[in-house]
Amino acid sequence: MENKPSDREWKKGSAELLILSLVEARPRHGYDISKLIEQRSRGTLRFHAASLYPLLYRLEKRGWVQGRWVEKSGQRRRRYYRLTPQGRKILASQRRGWQVFVKAINRITEVEHA
């Protein structure tokens, strides 16, 4: 499916936060992450491989997530990403920032409508 331009802008700002949140509870592989984003946003947000993997590698390079090849019996090996302690700190602060940001936006837009 095609992204609308406005979609793209939203995703840019929030993509890191989304990925960090998804690997917070347990390690996940790339395809898993993209499926979860799509499902939990009920199809509003989608990441294709072309934008997802550069993003994952960037997070990995910064040391926020760590990727590891895992082989399970009867399956091909897959690369699982898990949150590092540093990533956990970033996630916490990004969450706070995001909530502040959303609240601020809400307050402004609600006043407009009131």
Add this chain to the structure above:
Amino acid sequence: MPDWKEEITQQLAGSKLPPAREAEIVEEVAQHLEDRFCELLAGGATEEKARRTALEEISADKLLARGLERLEHQATQEPVVLGAREKKNVLAGLWQDTRYGLRTLAKNPGVTAVAVTTLALGIGLNTVIFSMVNGLLLRPPHVRHPEQIYTLAAEGNTGGDTFSYQNFQDIKKQTSALFSDMAGVQAFSVTGLSVGGKSERMWTNFVSGDFFEMLGIRPALGRFILPAEGRVAGADPVLVLGYSFWKAHFGGDPSIVGKKALVNGRPVNIVGVAPEGFRPVSTILDTQGYMPLGMAAVDNQAMSDFLNDRQNRCLVLIARVKPGVTEREIQPTLEVIAKRLAGEYPKADDWRTLKAYPLSPIGPNPRAVHSLAVLAALFLTMASIVLILACVNVTSILLARATVRRREIAIRAALGATRGRLIWHLLIESFLLALLGCMGGILLGLAGSRVVSSLPLPTAIPIIMDFSFDWRVFAYAFAVALLAAVIAGIAPALRASGVNLNVFLHEGGRTLSSSGDRLRKILVMSQVGGSVMLLIVAGLFLRSLLKVQRSDLGFDPQHLLNITLDPQLAGYDQEAAQQFVKTALERVRAFPGVQSASLAATVPMGDDSMEDSLEVEGFVSSPGQQAPSAGYNVISPGYFETLHIPLLFGREFLETDTQNSMRMAVINQAMAERFWHGLDPLGKQFRRKEDPNHPLGVVGVVRNSRTDDLYSPMEPYFYMALAQKPLLPVTLQVRTAGDPESMAHEIVATIKFLDPAMPLADVQSMTEALDSPNRLLLFQLGAGLAAAMGIVGLILALIGVYGVVSYTATQQTREIGIRLALGARPGQILRMIFRQGVLVVVPGTIAGVLAAFAIARLAGGFLVGVTPTDPLTYAGVVLMLAMVALAASYIPARRATKVDPMVALRYE
């Protein structure tokens, strides 16, 4: 199933990922596509449709390839996280910026070379000056815990800072709570050393027995003088050689220890060699031998009773403070002791107070330290001005380059580089320049200080100029380089990083922002000012030197030969020695070509001088004033004729004046005026403190002449007859008809004919002798250094003026073209450009003159015959600089008039 890996590999072609990394990515993304493919199939898509959809998701806009490429090849631009503190990987960034900076510098080798050379000059000059200051003032003496060593000075008395042996014993006893140890030194006597029939002059320190133990050092060979030695006159005839003297005169032969030698004809045992670099008494004068204090008493007639004579103050006292005793605790105790001793011995110990100073490298003389410190401050200030001038030049270069690089910087800013990052990056470039300059500067500095250290000195005094580099000098050079980097780099970095892409693109990169122009002009103005200041100080020193060289000596140094004789060094006893000297004088007088000859104990401007306190008949010094004193010389008949000193009244000494006649003196004009206020001094009497039982009657008055230095006001001076006060060594002075140096050989041969073993020291013409260090050398050195700095400053300023004018001319090429096309005459264009130079040079010169007024005060104490505000020097420098600077701006201005209007109009 499609071959996903093949497809992805094609997508990534050209992104130049490391092969291993690429394989991993391909594998991971291929799995993703396969999962997606299966999902699409499960959703009911055909195989072909599912394959196409999956592939489109990675190939659209080459998103994957571009994203990876950026990630793998570019610096991690840390994003600003919402709500998070900004954090940087400083080291990685530094390394990256350093590499980038090196590449940028390497791309512009010409600019880099000019900037580095300029900085190297500035840093090198600073390093040389600092290495001298370090060698003279900062480097601690090579002794154990140098910070615990103090030197004692008696203040407010007539006898200088020195103490008698009895003082030494009393003070040592009474300060045992403060000092763990105290030693007395009778510094620098000239003795004659002869080993195996070979005679040399040896500059000797007579030291008390605990001297070496107190300083806590180990001998290079053998042993030192022991604490128990030297308390009795003539006992313990032992000698410790100085290290460099041992190396130079005995070839470092270790078997010298244990050998017998003669010092002034008396047998001594050589017991040891002092360690290398051990110079606690002075960093400048080299001690060639150490002997026990008691040996000084047998060595010299005047010293024979110094161990008991309270009046004979000849010792410098050095002490080691006890651990835990602070400087503040020392002073009150010393004051109590000073009062007590002054009360007990009011005549001998007539001091106001005693003071303790930390032992400075220059030696135990606090006054010398002070004046050297002022001189050091002056020269370090001048050197820093040269450095600032160099920095300003580099700033100009970097500013010009910043203008050229505005496109690059604007684009980097547009790509997201923050201003701080851009400034940091540009500063790194100037740091690299400064580091390269620092290396060059250290090399220049090493060469320079080697030149200064090895300057040949026209003197028999063993002067050591050890300005070798140690960690202090390197640290200083490095600090100077860092400072230079900041001074030179900060303005260009701030300016360049402030470029706005929008503005830049609209300007088309053509126009020059007027504030940059202003900054550049202010920089060059300050350069002109700085170099005016340096040149004025250099000019003042040069004028002093000229004044001193041309000053009226009061005697005629031309055609005068000096030969110093001391038959005692060859083992003659007193009487035989006098006889030898007398015979030698007669032979020389009879020599063809010799107009006259005479003997004297000291030579004007020589290394030795004599002075005594006086009691003058009918003269009472006003309260608070020092007791009267005067310098003197002891001479033979014929002295005034030989030196061409005119006799004004009375008579000079005659051959008929002997030990049995009444003691007499010839005085100079200054003495006649000081003590007898213009009344007839002939027949008046005065007494010397040293010999109060034999009053001296004035028999003649001679013209004032220079005795100790070339610049102080004329002081009272008198002459005694050698026949009445026999002294050795003496200097035979010969006035020759022709060139004295060409006759020197024959005259020396005449004396050697009397005794081939006679050591003859200081055979030199009077004009040569005048170049000795305490006379002209300081002026020459000062003037030389100041002139070097002035010239470097001038060159830097000229480069600056030339640069700013030619830069303006280039910037205005288009305007010039239009003006020429509209009919302007070349003369008008010349004036227009030339004006730029004038506008920079005139205010700069005015500022420089004002600054010079301030700094020349520091130099004031070292100037002779010129005031720090000498109008001739100021006017000369201003005129010279104005001419040269205007010439530097004339060249580019002239070039501007040759612009072809057509070419200029096309110029962008």
